[in-house]
Ligand code: B12
């Protein structure tokens with residue numbers, strides 16, 4: 001190269017000459033020996049239940065995939081974190097939820113005291129917590145690839161989707177299924193009064209289809225045939241969502257999504273039909289049960305006046321119709337429900353939970369209404385009733401932290417306990433299994449049953465958490 005010619009940065013915009021800073025991003029440390037289990041947190045059966053452990057930090061994996069110079073650590077113990085700091089870092093970044101604020105602050109203090117760390121940064125939803133500001137050198141609100149990349153002299157023009165793996169597990173160690181998680185759009189502008197998503201990112205922006213296709217191809221190559229879309233607003237951009245569904249179909253995935261009932265209601269029949277069509281036409285498919293498998297939807301509450309008050313912008317009948325449609329097609333259903341609105345009494349919750357249980361969903365997640373920082377509900381509750389509990393460990397949707405007019409926090413604990421038992425009974429895992437097997441048989445006879453059985457082998461082949469190649473795969 002001639003000396004007067006400007007040096008060109010590489011394709012990703014990374015300037016090869018600069019020495020990258022040493023940056024470690026980690027999740028909050030874990031207090032428990034076992035990882036957080038989503039099903040365990042939402043059911044009370046000690047006898048037998050499925051497990052859905054949180055083994056990977058999706059946010060940190062996105063950052064690592066797009067900014068490879070970063071080093072990441074997922075769910076370390078405090079000892080592991082302590083040891084890692086000895087290596088010396090220009091920056092330590094902490095990824096945490098509101099309920100992990102205390103752990104994050106302890107980690108930040110420790111990093112400062114260690115003398116081996118330059119700056120301490122905060123990111124993820126914990127960044128919305130009011131009192132953390134002066135404890136960190138930088139606080140990043142929102143999806144952060146493009147906020148972090150400039151610190152490495154990079155720009156991220158198109159987000160690359162990393163492989164993200166989850167398992168359906170059992171308490172006796174046998175994995176039942178393996179899932180590829182998929183994110184297709186980020187942010188939500190709907191503005192439900194209780195939800196932090198619009199405070200975090202209120203302009204939905206779709207992820208590039210090329211990136212989605214690459215990660216689906218990775219899943220396919222690794223024999224992962226089931227994909228779960230975990231967007232807060234899948235379908236918010238309908239054209240993009242339609243293209244994603246076409247890709248899922250092309251890759252013969254069984255897939256489910258988290259979406260609003262109003263969007264799903266218009267789509268369920270079409271997707272269910274798609275599931276049948278290709279098999280009828282050609283019979284050439286390798287995955288005989290591929291197609292839409294079910295959805296998770298926010299039911300939130302059965303009372304229209306409550307939905308209107310929280311600006312959910314949906315009708316209760318529409319939501320119930322969506323659930324009914326899913327079930328009619330034999331599809332999976334997960335429902336999110338909230339108790340503890342100001343108008344609730346013990347009796348009214350009792351009645352509502354009876355109704356929720358009668359829907360016989362595969363899993364019902366019940367949360368106690370919790371004011372979250374920066375949401376309109378936070379201010380409203382503070383002003384009208386007062387928030388008495390500032391221990392953020394209790395801001396996990398399972399505790400009453402404000403002065404409810406009719407129910408005490410101790411009573412709420414009992415009500416929640418009872419409610420979870422009622423809606424997620426011991427028999428629920430068997431009910432769901434029977435539905436899945438029957439559906440597979442109806443869909444493709446013995447080939448369908450063989451496919452479902454093969455999930456167990458796929459899930460137990462090897463542990464993706466331990467596979468160091470996962471983050472190194474070149475998806476671009
Ligand atoms: C998937 C999900 C889960 C999965 C997690 C699966 C997994 N393996 O990670 C499961 C089901 C286990 C789960 C559980 C819970 N969840 Co959850 N979950 C989500 C969901 C839908 C998506 C999160 C996600 O992975 N997004 C995709 C990634 C790419 O984005 P990200 O994590 O935000 O990361 C980006 C930025 O935050 C930032 N970033 C992240 N870390 C860092 C660190 C630094 C230093 C920097 C600079 C930047 C940065 O950059 C990343 C890339 O852009 C969100 C809703 C949402 N809209 O985000 C709720 C959400 C995060 N969950 C929430 C809650 C409350 C919980 C639970 C407490 C229970 C519950 N009630 O749902 C538990 C707690 C789990 C625990 N203790 O570990 C809340 C958090 C609220 C809060 N204020 O903290 C959210 C926002 C839902 C909501 N609207 O209430 N959850």
Ligand code: SF4
Nearest residue numbers: 188190191192195232
């Ligand atoms: S509850 Fe769902 S629709 Fe409402 S603001 Fe949050 S993410 Fe958007």
